[in-house]
Amino acid sequence: MQREGLILAYSPLRGQEAAQIGSGIALDLARDFAFPTYRELGVAVAMGVDLVGYLASYLGIWHGGLYDPMASRFGSINAVVSGSVLHAVGWAKGAQLSGDGGVAVTYFGDGASSEGEVHEAMNLAGIDKLPVVFFCQNNGWAISLAAERQIAGGTVAGRAAAYGIEGVQIDGNDVIAVLHATRQALARARAGDGPTVIEAMTYRAGPHSTSDDPGRYRSLDDEQKWLSRDPIASFAERLRAEGIADEQFFLAASAEAARAADAVRAGLAALGDRPGEELFDFVFANPTATLQEQKHAWQESTHD
Amino acid sequence: MTESKSTVSGTPATHVRMQGALNLALKHALAEDDRTLVFGEDVAKLGGVFRVTDGLQETFGIDRVFDSQLAEASIIGMAVGLALHGYRPIPEIQFDGFAYPAMNQIVTQMARMNYRTRGAAPMPITLRLPSFGGIRAPEFHGESLESVLAHVPGLKVVSPSSPNEAYQLLRQSIADPDPVVFMEPKARYWNKAEFDPHVPVSDYLPIGRSRAVRSGKHVTLIAWGAMVAKCLRAAELAEEDGVEIEVLDLRWLKPIDVAGLEESVSRTKRAVVVHEAPFSGGLGGEVSSIITERCFDSLRAPVQRVAGYDVPYPSGALEDQYLPSVNRILRAVQRVLEYRRG
Missing domain, CATH: 3.40.50.920 (Rossmann fold)
Incomplete structure (x- = not known):
């Protein structure tokens, strides 16, 4: 859609489908809450978020998208690397205080694991045994910097021990392994046994964003090696091998996916131009006199 | 704190310090709304380095008034997360200069969440920030951040000059649905002045009025x-x-x-x-x-x-x-x- 000019810039999740779908479907939508970054389309799909509203962010319509993060239990798209990790800890503190059994799941990557806020968040969560799951998608690359130049000691999950919390490194391309690990972490948090760091080892098969050029920093060999471990193809193979799904199933699934994608395309195209007034709305609950004056001045400037 | 105690018992207190007026405002806010929470470095057991939160944990318990770790970004990030959960956080950053490590959360998250979510996630956070100079303090214990903060879209910024203003403005800030940075003039904490916490809210000057x-x-x-x-x-x-x-x-x-x-x-x-x-x-x-x-x-x-x-x-x-x-x-x-x- 970006190549068709429908989307301005997009951060593709290709290669990380198992990590995102496997974790996203584990959440209890009645009481849990996910805190995404800007590459969690798969989690959004798994949690039933309005995809037109989600992708509207990449259309340049509204930074946080048009979906309702509170109703979706899927926080606002956050462009600040590690920006929402502490929010998950605060939300988990709220869940602990209110005793509602909710668990926060925060998504971040190997790059974000270098941010000080991630260390602060794990430390705080460990002290209060907060119901939060730190879901790190280690996709090998933070734009052009390889994970081995990002993570001293080689593992994000390994840090958990120092914070006195659980840490597991899993095959992030195995959707069943991801689902199990996430369910275990959610159950542990709900039981009052505190946070878990899940480090899902995966691969960003595409560029960082549609304006990135991975050819400048990694080899085709590297990409090919991971393509052989494509999470969707290998899960399909497994379903076939174990006799769980037949060709009929895959044909039906492909057709359904195509229909869903068409519906999203149509929905995005139907959004059309946005009212310019939105520039001024939502800064505060009620606009200040100065903002009202600026809005008025803007309105006059559009009548030239 | 004898001043505010006499006020609570109904005896009209004539003169209190700004610190006591702020303490009383927090006490009243905590008593009125279960969703309000007070936290920050040394605010609970110690009662805050300026004793503004003195006695609050004893009255309202460890769930409503608690000590934060020495990590300022976390104090604000925590406040944002709690607000997303439906609470009305009243965090304190101990000294204005300590807000610098929290600036990322203040500017990119607290100030923008309401806009980013198109009003779905308002941030009714009152950030108490002991501010300005005049107390012969070490480096970064006396700064004047108002022009930095006031320049950030989405933040409201206020500073009281007297005990009455301190009480009324803090009550208004806590009740407001938007994030407010409440800059308490450290040099005025201990000055006594006439004080009347019984002024009806309808008589308060509106937000944004001098x-x-x-x-x-x-x-x-x-x-x-x-x-x-x-x-x-x-x-x-x-x-x-x-x-x-x-x-x-x-x-x-x-x-x-x-x-x-x-x-x-x-x-x-x-x-x-x-x-x-x-x-x-x-x-x-x-x-x-x-x-x-x-x-x-x-x-x-x-x-x-x-x-x-x-x-x-x-x-x-x-x-x-x-x-x-x-x-x-x-x-x-x-x-x-x-x-x-x-």
Whole structure:
């Protein structure tokens, strides 16, 4: 859609489908809450978020998208690397205080694991045994910097021990392994046994964003090696091998996916131009006199 | 704290310190709304380094009033997450200079969440920030961040100048649905003044309104926080020479009371703005611009600014050289009074 000019810039999740779908479907939508970054389309799909509203962010319509993060239990798209990790800890503190059994799941990557806020968040969560799951998608690359130049000691999950919390490194391309690990972490948090760091080892098969050029920093060999471990193809193979799904199933699934994608395309195209007034709305609950004056001045400037 | 205790028991307290008024405002807010939470470094057991939160944990328990780890970004990030869960957080950052490590969360998250979510996730957070200088403190324990914070879309910024203002403004900030940075003038924590917490909320000045704390017809002095008291002192001295100074306590630094500035200066026709923050790029420039835009025809002299110098906040021994003094304020008053068009 970006190549068709429908989307301005997009951060593709290709290669990380198992990590995102496997974790996203584990959440209890009645009481849990996910805190995404800007590459969690798969989690959004798994949690039933309005995809037109989600992708509207990449259309340049509204930074946080048009979906309702509170109703979706899927926080606002956050462009600040590690920006929402502490929010998950605060939300988990709220869940602990209110005793509602909710668990926060925060998504971040190997790059974000270098941010000080991630260390602060794990430390705080460990002290209060907060119901939060730190879901790190280690996709090998933070734009052009390889994970081995990002993570001293080689593992994000390994840090958990120092914070006195659980840490597991899993095959992030195995959707069943991801689902199990996430369910275990959610159950542990709900039981009052505190946070878990899940480090899902995966691969960003595409560029960082549609304006990135991975050819400048990694080899085709590297990409090919991971393509052989494509999470969707290998899960399909497994379903076939174990006799769980037949060709009929895959044909039906492909057709359904195509229909869903068409519906999203149509929905995005139907959004059309946005009212310019939105520039001024939502800064505060009620606009200040100065903002009202600026809005008025803007309105006059559009009548030239 | 004897003052606020006598107030709570119904005996009209006549004089309290700003610190006591703030403590009482927090007490009342915690009692009225279960969703309010007070947290920050050393606020619970110790009662805060300025004792503003003294006794609150004893009264409201460890779930409502708790000590934060020594990680300022976490204090704000935690507040954002709690607000997303439906709470009304009242975090404290111990000293204004300690807000620097939290700036990422303040600017990119707390200030923008309501906008980013199109109003779905409002941030009813009141960030208490002991602010400004005048207490001979170590480095980064006395800063003036108001122009930095007021420039961030989505933040409201306020500073009280007296115990009554402190009580009312803190209650209003906590009740407000938007994030408010509440800049408490450290130098005024221990000054006693008349206090009445029983003023009906309907009699409070609205958010964004300034207050004339002294009327005069020759020149308007505009200030906030601890500088209001200094301007009042300057006004008293000027009165001996027959100069009647109006002192406008701006109170809200975002939103600024444009109408109030216009009303006062169009009467007095002369204005001096006073602040502790460095001169260049300080909020005095904004105030001066507003006055020039609104009162150009009635102005008899260019608006003057009395401010800190463009230097890092100095050590205690040099503090008095840095802060606007009554003498510097009076010299600026003299400049606008004696100004003649060339």
